[in-house]
Amino acid sequence: MAAPVGPVKFWKPGSEGPGVSVSEERQSPAESSAVTVIYNPYASLSIEQQRQKLPVFKLRNHILYLVENYQTLVIIGETGCGKSTQIPQYLAEAGWTAEGRVVGVTQPRRVAAVSVAGRVADERGAVLGHEVGYCIRFDDCTDPQATRIKFLTDGMLVREMMADPLLTRYSVLMLDEAHERTLYTDIAIGLLKKVQKKRGDLRLIVASATLDAEKFRDFFNQNDTGDPSKDTSVILTVEGRTFPVDIFYLQSPVPDYIKSTVETTMKIHQMENDGDILAFLTGQEEVETVVSMLIEQARALARTGMKKHLRVLPMYAGLPSPEQLKVFERVPHTVRKVSCCVSQFLPPSRVSAAQMLHLSEEDFEKLPKSTVPEMQRSNLAPVILQLKALGIDNVLRFPFLSPPPAQSMVQALELLYALGGLDMHCRLTEPLGIRIAEFPLNPMFAKMLLESGNFGCSQEILTIAAMMQIQNIFVIPPNQKIQAARQHRKFAVEEGDHLTMLNVYEAFVKHSKSSQWCQEHFLNYKGLVRASVVREQLKKLLVRFKVPKKSSEGDPDPVLRCIVSGFFANAAKFHSTGAYRTIRDDHELHIHPSSVLYAEKPPRWVVYNEVIQTAKYYMRDVTAVESSWLLELAPHFYQQGTHLSLKAKRAKVDDH
């Protein structure tokens, strides 16, 4: 009756069927776990030889031909075929970066943008930030004069269009991992379709998995003559990958999967020649446990005379990005790299990773292959505001690849109206709406910052806004939970998370931003440094918008009221049922366990920054408020008659 545990991934070059050593042993529970092995047989070759080994190399001229002759090329290729690193270089070599033009490559994730840029700079013998650069939020590593190949997050591309709607500097844009259908990839796709109509010279490469390729091609095809020879978009498939992948499923469950992950990893380390290892775990804490166990065992092994060194690296989102980037660094032949990652194959139904690891092969195969586009399930307020800022007045007629539900459009418009960013005719307001859109933040944060001068607490609000952009300020080592909690309590205040984070930052500054002090207080030093960088950048925007520099001098009231002026729409009331309910739509919510208000007497009224959905709907970053503030600071949103005006507005929206 025991359900098989899986999946186990096993990569081995040149092998068609099951791999040799590990797979043969996969039926033995003690030696089975979710472990991926990557062999790199080309590590000893020169960079140029390595480039020529990539599957995409054979198609170099064909790709260049298609880019020359079609406005849009949809390219299908698996991870590892080399498309992300090679195609931009082929384009540069073929002249697409002549006369100051730029080839841009977007990635859905920051880490990917930085690491792929690093790899390409390496291959070209360039210093990162010159010929090859990257641009992500709060971190622009490009040279406006010198950069020819630019990697950026898709969100950053959308933001760039606010300054240059036709993206005049770019000759080619490649949207990598487009099949992931992230919110900003989808927006970029819609925007680029519009740009292409005005700029026939702009070339687009959409890199996608097989499933969506035809959808992308048809979306971009401007040929309405019915004659296929006049198509403006085309699909090309890159066959193969550098390292074939085999997936194995365990036959029986593993009693202690942490232990067996460590055992399997060590076995591979001792038995196999070259190759790095990826071990998948279900959470940050497990990653850290496995990392420390592996380090310990590798040390013991080194003492017995094992020549090959094991470099053990943790990899999870809470890690500062320089630490995350270490898993992409190349290591010498004498070293084997083990990256311990959090499993991220979570389906949209939000089954937890732990559950996932205990599914049978049959059940695993039943899970949906492609996820619901983010556009279908997101808060669209930031999107709509940005589209408006890009001059797209009728957002309902925007060419969405998958149009979002009308209801979420209406909600977003209502919120933006309530924030004062849009007027009654759904037009961007001047100057507030334009300013809100300028901030690289959720509109509620932007509104809060812009109001902070009026509340006489811009200093405090700047800190709070910056701190809220950083995750995991409180460090909780699994073996020192009690000590960490004791230190963290020193900063906690009954008002909630916002003022607690203000306290943390102010104490950090008071102690001269000392890393030693952070360590003693179980605080994320790098995170706090990042918060101060973010704070400086946000401060520049406030200076530009002439928001007066003021402090409430320790008085919490103005600060709390200012938070409400931005986050009034995210208000919830505690009910006798023992849960919170949103004021807006009576939706049940709970305080997230990471909040300082968790396990405290629940305040009657709260506002929160965001909701995350796991087992339940949790509010993250929560602060207690007075209900009277909601009425006072957002009368248009909460007073009687609101529903009527919303209905009227809805009717107006539906008219478009």
Place this chain on the structure above:
DNA sequence: GAGCACTGC
């Protein structure tokens, strides 16, 4: 009152 998903601007 009950115990923690990730990414992006």
